[in-house]
Every structure is written in C-alpha cells, then in structure tokens.
Amino acid sequence: MHYIWKEWKENIRGKGLWLALSIIALISISILVRSASLSFEKGFYILLINLFDTIIYFIPILCLFIGAFSVFQEKEQKTLIMLLTKRDSYPSFLMRKSTGLYAVVLVPLAAWFFLYLLMLKFQFALDFKGYLIFAVSILVMAVIFLQMGAAVGSFSRSRMQIIGYTIFVWFYFFFLHDFILLSFLPDVTYENVKFFSLVYFLNPLQAVRMFLETGMGVYSFGHMSRMLQAFMWTKPAFFMLGNGVFWLAVSFGAAVLFNRKEGYE
Amino acid sequence: MKKLTLLSFILSLLLFIKPEEYMAAEHGSLQATIDSMKEGAVLKLENKTYEGNIVITKPLTIIGSEQTVIQGDGTGNVISVKAAKVHLKNLTVTGSSMDRNSAEEYAAIKIYTNHNIIEHVTIRNSFHGIYLSQAHHNTIEYADIKGMGKGEIAAQGNGLHVYYANDNLLAHNKIEGTRDGMFFDYANNNKSYDNTIINTRYGLHYMYSDENIFKRNTFTMNQGGAAIMNSNGLTLEDNQFIVNYGNQSFGLLLLQANDNSIQGNLFYMNQRGLYIDQATRNTIRNNRIIQNQIGIELWASSNDQIFTLNRISENTIPAVTIGGKGEGNAWSHHGKGNDWGSAFPLTDLNQDSIGDFPITYHSSLHQLLEDQELTNLFLKSPAVGIYEKINATLNDDEVMFKDPHPLVSKGGSHSSLLFAALGVIAVLILIKGRETLCIIFGRNGKKI
DSSP states (O other): OHHHHHHHHHHHHSSHHHHHHHHHHHHHHHHHHHGGGSOTTTHHHHHHHHHHHHHTTTHHHHHHHHHHHHHHHHHHTTHHHHHHHHTOOHHHHHHHHHHHHHHHHHHHHHHHHHHHHHHHHTTSOOOHHHHHHHHHHHHHHHHHHHHHHHHHHHHOSSHHHHHHHHHHHHHIIIIIHHHHHHHHGGGOOTTTHHHHHHHHTTSHHHHHHHHHHHHTTOEEOOSOOHHHHHHTOSOHHHHHHHHHHHHHHHHHHHHHHHOOOSSOO | OHHHHHHHHHHHHHTTOOOOEEEOOSSSOHHHHHHHSOTTOEEEOOSSEEEOOEEEOSOOEEEOOTTOEEEOOSSSOSEEEOSSSOEEEEEEEEOOOOOSSSSSOOEEEEEOSSSOEEEEEEEESOSEEEEEESOOSOEEESOEEEOSOGGGSTTSOOSEEEESOOSOEEESOEEESSSEEEEEESOOSOEEESOEEESSSEEEEEESOOSOEEESOEEESOSEEEEEESOBSOEEESOEEEOOEETTOEEEEEESOBSOEEESOEEESOSEEEEEESOBSOEEESOEEESOSEEEEEETTOBOOEEESOEEESOSEEEEEESSOOSSOBSOBTTBOOBOOTTSOOOOTTOSSBOSSOEEEEESHHHHHHHOGGGGGGTTSTHHHHHHHHHHHTTOOEEEEEESSOBOOOSOOSHHHHHHHHHHHHHHHHHHOSSHHHHHTOGGGOOO
16 A cells, blocks of 8 residues: 555656656547547447557557666666665566556546546437446556556666567567568468467467457457367456456566666666 | 108118227127128227237228237237238237248238228237238238347248238338348338338348339348348338448348349448358449448459449448459449448549549458458457558558549538547646646646
C-alpha cells in the first residue's frame, strides 16, 4: 500500500502520466467525433476497433517509458539502495513497485474509459460485454508493457539506455516480430503451424487484438480450413492469458537477473 | 315512384358494404376460423398466442395486434400461403420445423403463390424466415427476422429464401443471425431496397439469379457481405458493406458473375472490399472502398472489369491481382480513373482534377496471399509496410495496377490533424519543465 501511495504521489507531481492520459483522451475523443456518422446499432463496434487500432500506437510506448523511468528514478535518487539495505530483496522490491505502477496507471486509465462509455451512450447502442472486453484488452496491454518497462528500468544504467531499449522493444513488437514471421510464412505447413501460432501469439499486440476482435464478435472464424484450425488451437482468451503470463514472468525474471545500479561500475 | 326510391335506397346501401370482417373465435382453432372465412375477408387477431400450423387456401387478409403470436408445432411451415392475394400484417410467427433431413425445407412463412403482401411480421425460432417458392410479384416489407446467431450457421436456414421466384419486392426488412440473410436461387428481376442484414454467413447470396436490383441495403458484421455467384446483369447501388471482417471475409464477392453494375456503394473496414474471381465485364463505378485490409482482390481469371471514379483509400493494400494478370481489366474509363487517396500523392498542374502522371502500384504480397492463407492474419500489422518496402528495393515485387488517369484526391485525412494536436499537447506539457525527460518521467516531480 505504501508503494502504491508513493508511486501515486510521484506520478501526479510528474507529467508523464498526465501526458500519457491526455494523449489517450485526445485520441479517444477525436475518434468519437470522427465516428459521429456511424450507425447507432453497429457504430459502437466500429468505433472501438478504430480506437484500438489507433491507441495501439501509443499505449505500449507510453507504458514502457512510465515503467522504465519509474524504476530508474529509484536508482537515481538512491532510494533503491535504502530500500534494499533496509529489508527488501530486489524481487520483493520489484513486486511492490510493479503493483504500485499498475495501480497508478490502470486506475486512471480505467476511470477514463468508464467516463468514455458515458459519452458513447449518447451516440450508440451500447454492448457492455463488448466494452468490457475492450477495456480488458487495453488494461492487459498496459500491464504487459509496464512490466517490460520496469525490466528496462532495472537493467538500464542511464536515461539514454532507457530510451534506446524502450524504442527497441516498441519497434520489435510493432514491426520486427511480424516481419520475421512474414519472412517464414512460405515455410509454414500443417505440421509446424502450431509452433508458428505460438510464436505469432507471443506478440502481445496480436494476442490482444485477436482477443478483442473475436470477443466482440467482429472477427469471425467460421468455416476454417484444417490449417487455420490447427493455427487457432485454443481460444483467443487463452492465447492472451498465456502471452500475459509469459511476458510478465520473462520481464520480471530479466529485471531480477540483470538489474544494475546507476552509472558504470 | 315508391318502388324507384326503394331501389335507389337498396343500391345506395351497396356503397357501404365492406369485406366481411372476422374476429378470431375465442374457442376453436385458427385454421378452422380461416377455413370458414369467405374470399377477400379480413381476420383481425387478438393480443394472444394462436396455435399453428395454418394453411391459407383463399385470398384474405390477416391482421394481428401488437402481441399476436402464431406458434408453430415444430413439424412444418407455420404459415403456408397457397392462395394468391393474401395479405399478412402485424404478426409474430415462431416455431417452424428445424429438420434438415426432410424432403421439404421449412419456414415460418412459406409462400407458393403470387401477388401476396407480407408486412410488419416478426419471425423467431424458425428454419427459414420467409420462403418464396416459385412465387412471383409478392411484396415482403418490414419483416424482422432473427436466427440463432453465428454459432449455429449450419443448423438453420436463410432470412429470406427466394427460390425460382421472380418480380418480387423485398424492402425495409431487418435480418440478423441467420445462415444467409437473403438467398436468391434461380430468381430473376427481383428488387431489394433498404434492407439491413447483420451477423449472418453471407448477407446476400445470389445463385443463378439474373437482372435483380439491389439498392440502399446495409450489410454489417457478416462473414461475407454479398456473394454473387453465377449471376448476371445485376444492379447494386448505394449499398453499404461494413465490417465484414474475419477469416476469408469480403464486402462483395463476384464469382462467375458477369455484366453487373456496382455503383455508389460503400465498402468500409472489410477484410477484402471487393473479391473478384472468374468474373467478366463488371462495371465498378463511383464506389467508396475505404479502410479495408485489401481494397480489391482481383484474380487472374477475371477479365474486362472497369474501375472508374471510385475512391479507394486508406486500405492496407489498395488492390492486388493474384494468380497472374487478367486481360482487359481497366483502371480508368473515358479518361477518368480512381481517387487513390493521400497514399498516392499527385500533381494537377492543369487543374482538371486528373493527375498529371499515371499511378502504378507494386506489391510483393500477392504471392504470399495466393500461397498461404495465414498471410491474412498480418494484414493489420505495420510490418506489412516494411515487408513491401524491402521487397521493392530487392525488385521482388510486381505491378498490381496502373491507373493512367488517377483522380486528384478530394477527401483530406483527419489523422494529420490528430497528430498535430497531439504534438501541441506534448509541447505544452514539456515546455513547463526545464529538464524535460526526467521531469516528465520521474524525479518525484521535482525540477532539477
């Protein structure tokens, strides 16, 4: 609880969280205005898909930065050393720090999207289940990238390193991961498609998108070929869950294993 | 004189004679009441549930009230119309047989005759909604048909099934969750206006049906918007194909369909806007093909299409030709091409709204799309852009289309405004801090 309170105080004084939230709010409102001409009945789904497709450019990088700088400032201010010498081990510190980060980022984000739902009410027929799936998708994506950010903050020694690592992680998941898979696509057969599917859904952006679009009933998997059936060997929700657990574990493990102090030793 | 006055009085009474009006009997079956009616009579039903099934064998009118339900017994058609000039209005019909192994396909309302009017009917729990079987010149309006949803596609029939039936008018109907929304089989010269079809397999499915007119209909969230197969001479105008989006989905499929006119339609956020295979001499004019993953997918077996005056913008891939080049496909007509949006910048020095140079689009994805169906899963990924660019530098791409007379783009993109606004906000927030990055993301918010 102390960590959440500390994190909250630090973030409301800083501008990172507000910058991130104002960007997300502006995008949401802009898309709402652009969607004014959509039909009352189905416009809701179109708006959410468009919003997700736009917001996906911002949430990962903003969460990476917030997570990374939040951990790094503990090093900069020497509070990390104080905390560790007092009673905490690094994993215990990171666990508490991550909980604080989640609370500080997810609560305002969830609050904004609740407010946004009220705005949508005036324009479209609402589907609460669909909206819940949308909100869960956004929050899961934020959690994964916050944790990755915390890992970046843990093993970076300078702010320049943070910027470098963050941009690399963002670039990797945005472009490189899919690009590599595209290059291997001609070699995918029925025998190896399950492995290909595993790697495909390792990308949080793809796992979350699939969960969102199938969950809202927008993307349909009717009349699947044998190959596609083998590719979708479990439900999208499980792909997203697996992806979340995998990246949280990897990020946490990497942060604990490779955490380094500030400056060069 | 007295006799003459009496005769005129009797004759004048004729003016006030109306068709015989029945109120459905409290007791006794609905079928018995119908059988007892005279031709042309009007039967008014109360706010209650009547037991079906019923067969109508004489011209008459049945009008329900707000909560009138005709409940079938699940063994056949709930209402069979076997006489011409029957008028059904304000009814909820439910409970046809769902048997797929019977000799006959059942429906909530099955019409075997001509010149009938069915309006304001609600249909639930039935195999087909309304089935026109060799029935001509009928009008089906304001029907609300709901099937069992996407999970039960194979176990159910179509919303409106038109079989060997010509010259019918289908208008203002709302169909949701059936197998196909409207299915036309060997049905010619029908008109479909202002229908709304959502969450079906194919919103519209034409098989061997020619010269039909289809206007102002909306297809949303179907596996396929409209599938036109083996049908010729159709007119599709001002329809909307929106978010037909999923594995192998499309807004409009033309398969072995020739000489069709596709004008003024909107194709928005579909996996493919138009999917054209083994089709010839179709004219695609004045449509808006926007924000689809593939704007137009044109297979090599398709020849002599004309694409003119369309706005084809903001698609991941504007147009792709697969399996080689078809012959005679024209991307402009009488000196007017298409508006390809801001992705293809143009100059127009002579201000004639036609670009000063042709647009040629190269792509390397066509081979992957042809060989590997999983490619569709990447169409929303930004990596597609990089893949295309890298293959372009390796000269590993092919020409997908060449528009000799592209139209100068009229619609501006909002995204530049959005990014400008975002930039302003970022600058405003940053400008307050002195050591920007650490003020923004840390240092306990203290300025250092």
